[in-house]
Amino acid sequence: MESVMDINFIFKIAAVGILVSVINQVLKHSGRDEQAFLVSLAGLLLVLLWIVPYIYDLFETIKKLFHSDWV
Numbered sequence: 001m002e003s004v005m006d007i008n009f010i011f012k013i014a015a016v017g018i019l020v021s022v023i024n025q026v027l028k029h030s031g032r033d034e035q036a037f038l039v040s041l042a043g044l045l046l047v048l049l050w051i052v053p054y055i056y057d058l059f060e061t062i063k064k065l066f067h068s069d070w071v
Contacts, residue, residue: 013047 020043027036 009050013050016043016047019043 020039023039024036027033027039
């Protein structure tokens with residue numbers, strides 16, 4: 001079940017990327033470069049906030065791995 005959740009997570013990230021790029025292009029072609037930048041920044045922050053728990057789990061796993069070797 002874990003791999004299915006990971007695949008859905010990757011699809012969510014891809015969907016955000018596609019949506020942000022389309023909105024970015026529409027805003028740039030209409031002359032709203034500042035709003036296009038803010039949309040890109042918001043999409044990046046959203047994806048980073050989604051990824052933070054996975055990065056935390058990765059570092060905890062690495063910490064446990066090295067801690068068990070030293071004891």
